[in-house]
Amino acid sequence: MRISEKGRLWLFVGLVLIVPALLNRLVPAKSRFDAKPITRLRAKQPDLILIGDSILASRINSDLLEKELGCSVAMLWKGGAASAWWYLAFKNYVVAAGVHPKAVCIFFRDRLLTSGTLRTTGIFRRPLESAMHDHEPAVRLVLGEDRVPGTGLEKWTTLLYPWNGRRYVQHEKLSWLALRTVTKTGHGARHLERRVNDAFDVNQLRRGVTESTELAGTETAPFDADPTQNFLPHLVEVAARARIRLIFVRTKRHPGPDGRVAQSDSLVRYVAELRNWLENHHCTLIDDTENDAFTPEMFLKEKDDHLGSWAKSRSTKIYADQFRSLLLP
């Protein structure tokens, strides 16, 4: 049978669009759930659990905090994590482990608690999927669906070609192949990976290169505990069901030379409404923004909200003082 040139063109377009779509069906929908944190929590049975991102990790030394408070402390943190991961870590690790801590503290900056879709795609997707089960109604609600993040072309592409949403898998494989090529052994590769991460750590960057720019987009958003838009109401609901006390810690951002943090009127209003809402839902808010104990020289560098390693012990002691009274029976 002879096909016309036009017919061949249509066949060509069809093949290019359909064959990859069919091949894409062979891929698992998400990364495997990582259950290791559950095992660790069960083994430790912590009295206090801290959840957050690298800001938390730069502020607290868990061993020192244990000594200061005289109780066991567990930290669940991921660099670059935001509210979606905090919610999943609380529900699928803390609650699922069946531990009974006196409190769970969630460390956040400004409006991050109500920025539901922030850091849920791209390089942030894998840690999210590792903390996620196949059926996550809250994630489905807030992100639109539980497996197809993104908007516009990105979303449609992922619906038709699931590999699009899991590109990080190929990048991780290539990175691992490069590490193995250089070091020859798996152990050496992991060691080198840590050194690469250290070499490109935020404190090695030039002045002016900061990681906080992505927070700028939400600067005028009002407080809204809409369960279809953010994870805060889901988090509070899960905590209430599990009878776990939640303490939210708003960390101080990098202050000016006078030690004060400039805040817009809308942000001050937002925090007041957040406090109100949390107290109405039997949660506690610690706001460190006005806390003079966190001085400018404790911060890693200009415009960076991380604390320097030199300030970690001091910062841990500040938090120990704050938590001590709250943890009293």
Place this chain on the structure above:
Amino acid sequence: MIFQSLTYLSFLLSVLAIYWSLPRRAQNVLLVAASYIFYGWEHPWYLLPLWASTLVDYGCGLGMERFPARRRWFLVASVVASIALLGTFKYAGFAVENINVALTQLGFHPISSVMRLVLPAGLSFYTFQSLAYIVDVYRGRVRAERNLLDYALYVCFFPQLIAGPIERAWHMLPQYRSQRIFDPAGWRGGLTLILWGFFKKLVVADNVAVVANKVFALSDPTFPVIWAGVLAFAVQIYADFSGYTDIARGTARLLGIELMKNFNHPYLATSPADFWRRWHISFSTWLRDFIYIPLGGSRCGAARASFNLMATFAISGLWHGASWNYVLWGIYWGLLILAQRFLRWLGITRAIPILLKIAITFGLTSFGWLLFRERNLTQIIHDLSQSPLAAGFGQWQIGLYLAVLISLYASPLIVHLIATVFVLPRWQTKIILPEIGSFVLQSATAILLFLGIIAARSVVTSDFIYFQF
């Protein structure tokens, strides 16, 4: 409008659907309207300098033919208008900054500061394309275009408007004047070229850009790390820019228009001069035809020829951006070509094996990319002062890891290079694929490219590098 968006996809499909149902004249009307929508989509004011450039050069072209005795005046008017346009948007802020520095050094008060204006995307490209037209009309190489619509299309044709190729009137205007024929086989080639362009941009360039951006954000990179970053940038800028050109050429082909080739495996160059015959060909030939040769080229004394060369490359550097690092980059290339001429005169270059020549040229090109990528002269000096001996084993391992990672991302480019330069030309003389065989090969290639884009596209996308010029 950016290529990698749903908006552009919808735009292109709509244009194609309407375009092929129209007669030729109406096709041109559609293309001009579509190009203006494309260009003014996010910043409608971008259209004002584009229209100004189009009208001035169209008028000057006609004026040259109607008043031959005053041709030179029209040429000067057009050139001054183009330089004024570029100067206002691209160089005014830079010039005032430097004048202020000089005045301050001499103890005078600085002149009032000039606000840096937002540079309309593609300004340098369409201004140079318009200049090429006006000089060609002046030289009598092309007739002045009487139809404003066709001339407007020559300036604004959307696939190449933002980042070239910088086309010539004698190549484009006859295509716009003639009937275009829908060619399904050409479409297959065009679609494959578009996929290859997107693959280069999204899979290769954007992924290695992550490495380059990380390295060039370090405050104190060591020798192996900085040169791994330079390697990343060398791959990035080639994949990014040639990827754009492939998308532009592929899209034009869907519209029945053929754009010139802008790259010819530049990293296979065997000398600095050879590199410029292979890299951004439309720009390097523009410089040759409209700067270097009018200055006297190499058909004059050695000193004058050297000056012509250095001036041409300094302008080339400045064309890329209003910053001293670009000027330095241009001067660097001028010096390299002078050195090459000197070595050739001494008869040294003939003795070097070809593979070594390619390696040396790639090394020299990469060194140039360091000057191009680092905007700050202090940082350039810092990078160049890093000693390989000062870096420990750990730093070398990190540098090697980055180099391997870059090579993995660049491997499709290497496969393509081997296939198109070494394998396919030999096969074509021995094996003639039946029609169905070439269809299957083309479809398989396109499927692989599409799969690659889906599965390995970078999670971080960025604008095409040359959009900023």
